[in-house]
Amino acid sequence: MDWKQAWSSTTNTTTAALDSVSPLCAPFAVRWDLEADRRNKLRTSEHLKALMAAQKEHNAARSTLSTAKSQKLTARAATNNPFAASRRAARVAAKAATAHERDTRSKLKEARVNYPTTLKARAIQVHSMHAVPSAIASALMSTQHLTLWPAATSALLVGANVAGLALGRRKTRVVVDESLSLEERQLLERLDPSYWVEHAPDRGLSGTVTTPPAIEPGGIRCEIRLDGTWTVKTLADKADSIGALIGARTALRMRITSASRKGWAVLTLATRSAAAGVSSLWTPDLIPTDPAMMSLGLDTETGDEVLIPFDERLLVSGASGTGKSWSFRPLIATAHLRGDVVLIDGKGEEANVWEPVLRTAVESGEITDAVDESHAEMTRRKHAMKKRGISVWDGRQLTVVIDEGQVILALIQRDKERLQRLIELSSLGRSRGVVLWWATQYPLTDGSAPGVHKLIAPNLLTRFSLRVAGTTQAQVALDDCAHYAPHQIPEGREYRGHGYLKGYGPRMLRTWTLDDAGVRTLPKSIWAPGPPAPVGEAPAPLRLVKNTDPSGIASNRDKVLGAVQGGSRTAKEVADATGLNKGTVSREIKALVTAGDLHRSADGRLLTGQKAA
Template sequence: MDWKQAWSTTTNTTTAALDSLSPLCAPFAVRWDLEADRRTKLRTPEHLKTLMAAQKEHNAARSTLSTAKSQKTAARAATNNPFAAARRAARVAAKAATAHERDTRGKLKAARVNYPSTLKARAIHAHSLHAVPGAIASALMSTEHLTIWPAATSALLIGANVAGLALGRRTVRVPVDESVSPEERQLMERLDPSYWVEHAPDRGLSGTVTTPPAIEPGGIRCEIRLDGTWTVKTLADKADSIGALLGARTALRMRIASASRKGWAVLTLATRSAAADVSSLWTPDRVPADPELMSLGVDIETGDEVLIPFAERLLVSGASGTGKSWSTRPLMATAHLRGDMALIDGKGEESIPWDGICRCANEPDEIDAVIDDAHAEMVRRKVEMKRRGISVWDGRQLTVFIDEGQVVLAHIMRDKARLQRLVELSSLGRSRGVVLWWATQYPVVDGAAPGLHKMIAPNLLTRFSLRVATTTQSGVALDDCADYAPHKIPQGKEWRGHGYLKGYGPRLIRTWALDDAGVRSLPKSIWAPEKATAKQTAQAPLRLVKNLAAAGGSSNRDKVLVAVRVGARTAKEVADATGLNKGTVSREIKALVASGDLVRSADGRILPGQQAA
């Protein structure tokens, strides 16, 4: 046997066990030391002098009280008359002596509080009160078979007290990799349980205990035990206090999240990036083999590639200069290589490298044409799917990407018919292989210059947000995942293209990058709508065709029917979506309800009927 190796293994195992137990005993040791220090500071000469004077006065008062009680007893024995002068005088003297003794006793108690005995002496007294009777009980209970459990219990309590103090005061040595930076070394030392428990109360963090921190690809990770009334939310609210305790830089990103078990939190300090060694350049090799997915970027905490659905409607938001074009070019290239893509560029700059590669629209008439053609293609595919008996389109996907939706909306907002076509693209197109992607600085749906239409917003389920300005904008961009806090992404060129994906978790994602030369190297494929055959046109249901040649009630009725199918539930919403006046809308709704195409719910909402479904 290799005794040296065996001893080393045993020592390492014991050290690891002690390191795991030390954080559990640290709060006990800290409370002990704090109480011992408090008692030591109170044991001043002034307090000792006061205690001695109080003891002397109390002893004198007890003596006086004893004498008064004796005189009272003697007076009672001398005469049976309770109103005799001697008995009355003895009673008054005893009453005064009792009051004086009570007063001196209170002063003595206060003096003992101000000059307490040491905590060590108190512990010895407490253990003696248990150990001495326990030893006597063991001796008395021992007969033929020695019964030592009372004494053993006392010994165990004393041992537990001593061991708890020793473990709690033990300094846990955190293994630090030589590759860590001086900043990481300092942070890990301050996250050490012995340092944390000692200094946490000064920052209002009493009741929290850390575990030994560890270096991960994304930085430092440490679990924190939450005692008492602490929760993950209340700890997150103390982020500034934690940063001050650690001495962290202001720009250091710190994340506090729930651990895998209740009563614990996870603290992550982004001192490094797991994506630092991964090239951000996108190439066609990064297109996933799974046709249902596409690559968004790299998780900078874990280094894992982040994949999102390909055939899903997408919203990309972020302030100007945060890298929306940077983030979306690889996605557009994926859509271009896998199928057809049409780019509607409201600003005009982003489409420059894509000109001649895919279909682009910058001018108002070009934007109108792309929306009309995409809608017509969607209708054509619906007819084709019905003819073939399929429920989901199995051909090439047409991706309509709108860059800077605010500009596009400003152009078509007054054109109710064309706006309705765009709404239908977002609500009806996915199953027909026509998918809408939307990019804007601020996806607000109201106000004078909305970045997103209120009927389109609910359909954009995949949401990616780069840096935004305020917490309000975070809520608009990521909905119920606003706690990811994209408004806290640092500013700077190095943080362009970094953002959060809704539903993925509060971990930053660094997107891929594709420069102008990379875009121009893509194969050319200009999409144009296919023409419907005479047979397909004849089979198309009239109510799905938007631009009917005939004017009048039937055309308005189709508009109302489609508006309800895409989400309008009140007459006002239908009027807003179709541009018809309220009287016309009411008349058409009444006729559609009578025919069974629409139904009214118990709460007055308008719903598609069985025929419309």
Template structure:
């Protein structure tokens, strides 16, 4: 047996156990030391002199009172006349002596408060109250058998006092990572329970105790025990006091949330980002396999990828310079590669990049035509869905991003018909595969120049906000999650593309970005109403019975069915599955075989074309 290793293991286990329970006794030790220090500071020579004078005066007053009472008894015995001069004089003297003794007793009490007994002496006096009787009781009860429980109980009380002080004063072993920055080292030192309890009262945080802090991918994390009337909300309201106690810089994000158990809070300091080691540049490889979601970015605290619904209406808010356009581009690129994209750009700068990739609308007449076409497509799909007996559109999604919302609303403010069509796109388009995405620098629904219409905003359920101007804009940007406080995101280049997602929690996200070169590299696919109509007209309708001609010449193979569906106009695997009635696995397998044989060809944007047409 390796005794050295066993001793090391035992020592480490004991130290860890003591570290875990020491914070429980820190408040007791801190209050003890504060009281002892207070008593020691009061024990000055001046207060001692006052106490001695008060004791001397009180002793003299007691002597005078004793003499006056004796003279009163003597006068009462000398005569039975109540109004006799000796008895009256004795009564007056006794009354005056009593009042003087009472006054000197009050002064002596005040002097003893000003010159108190040391806390150590007071503790010895208190423990002697039970220690001496306990020892005597043990001796008296041990006539026939040894009885130790009275003395043992007394000893345990004394030991608990000593152990509580020792654990509360114990310096915790905090493991410090060598990779910590100077700022993180200073913060972790001040989060140490001993330092926190010693200085918490100065900042109005008395009654809170920290646990040893830990470093995580997103920064420093520390649990805080809440005593008395403290709650997570009251501690969060004291965030400025916490910042002052820690000496943290103003730009450092501090988050106070509930812990997994009652009476505890979690204090998070964003000294680092879990997304720091991952490139923010978006590529098509970041498109998830699940067609119902798209990647927004990374959680800066955990490093996890954050996904949002692809077919949901979206509101993206962010002040000028926060990286809103670059953060919006990866989502638009995803929509472009998965379906059709119709960009309505009120300012025009983004359209300069996207016009070589998809359809854009910048001028007032172009914006009006785009709204009309999108609304007409939504109406056409409604008729098609009714004809086919389906409740949700099963074809390509037409995504209509609007950037900048305030400019677009100003352009059509006097055109009630087109404004109504835009409102209908936001409320009716989703189930018909026409999805509205809205981006604005001014997330306001009221005033002369709102960034989003008050009838459109309630339909934009998915909301992401970068830094905004104030609490009013935060309320619109994140709705009932405005307490995430996007208006408090620091201003700086390092925080561009950083924001909060409604319903995700108050954890900051870093979005993906896409530069101009990445946009220009996307395959060109310009949507138009004529293209949508021709794609719909070329759809092969589903049949409940087999075609007579096909039956007479023999049953067609699955590969023949897939090839015929593509030649008839099906352009995606879903279209082929709808047209042929085959399951998705069979369709995918046959498409792969036909592509390998040259009968079919898959374009860069994922569409399937017959081999000759592709050539």
């Protein structure tokens, strides 16, 4: 046996156990030391003189009272007349002596408070009050039977008092590596239970106790015990006080969350990043083997890889200069290698890099064509799925990427028909293998220039946000996880590509990046639309086609006219046949009646052609 190693292992285990127990005893030791210090400060020479004078006066008063009581008894024995002069004089003297003794006793009590016994002496007195009688009781009870529990109990109490003080005053030693910075050393010292308990009341944090802090890949982590009425929420509201207590920098990211047990909180200080030593450059090797997932980046606290659904609708938000385009590229590359991509770039710079690799749309006509063709592909797949009797598309995924949604919305917001198609892509496309990804610098749904439409945003369930401008944008960017506070991410190049993922927790992620050279190395695959979807099972009747879009896709008016020619006679039947909403059907019927292509019979049924005069 290696005795040296065994001794080292035992010592380390014992030290770890003592480190875990010390914070529990720290409040007791602090209260003891504060009370002992208070008593020692009161034990001045002036207070001692006052106590001695009070004791002298009290002793004299007691002697006078004893003499008066004796004279009172002598006078009562001398005569039976209660109104005799001797008895009245003795009573008056006894009453005065009693009042004087009571007054000196109160002054003596006050003097003893001003000059108290030391806490150590008081503890000895208290322990003696139960130690001596318990020892005598054990001795008497042991004459018949061996009974030692009174003395053992007394000794246990004495030992508990001494051990509690020793553990509470124990300085916890934190073993750290040599790479520890000066800031981290200071934070570790101030998070030590002995320092925390002593100074916490000055910051309004009385009733909280820390455990020995630890260095982790993402920074400093320690647990805080919450006594009394403290909760994790009330502690989080005191974040500024905690920062002042430990002397943290204003820019240092501090997070307070719930621990694995009730009554405890976890304090995390991001003094370092777990992703610092890992290259952020994306390569195809980072594509997960699971076809339903794709890699977003690394957790800066744990260093773990973070995966998000591949076939889910996505919203990426980030102000200018936060690395949004660079963070978005690895996801687009993943979608390109796994399926088909249509990149609709409102600004055009990003499309310059992707144009040789995949389908892009920059100009107004290209954008409208891309929206129409993507919507037509979604409709075609709907009919194909119906024929095959399946509910989820099992072929290649078509990912429609909107880069800078504000520009795209500004372009088509007056074109209600194409706007409706874009909305339907977000709401109906996922099960048909047509998935919408949306990126914007302005995650707003209201105002004159929204970054994402208010009917599209609720359908984008996966949300990642880099730094945004304010709380309103944070609310849209992360929805019910806006408390992650993406608007508080520090500025600077070192925080480009850093953000929060909705539902993952308030832990910052560092995304993968892909440069221009990496994009150019990807294989070329330009998506083209498939054959148009059939209007119905029966051959469509011959009719005059009007108001056809330049792309060749029938307009809503053509669909309504075709449905009436096919036998539909009411607005409800037309809506069922075309799949359009009732408002659109009513509007188009009115326009066709005005143009003379349709008319209504006497019973309100729709007919083609001019109404007879």
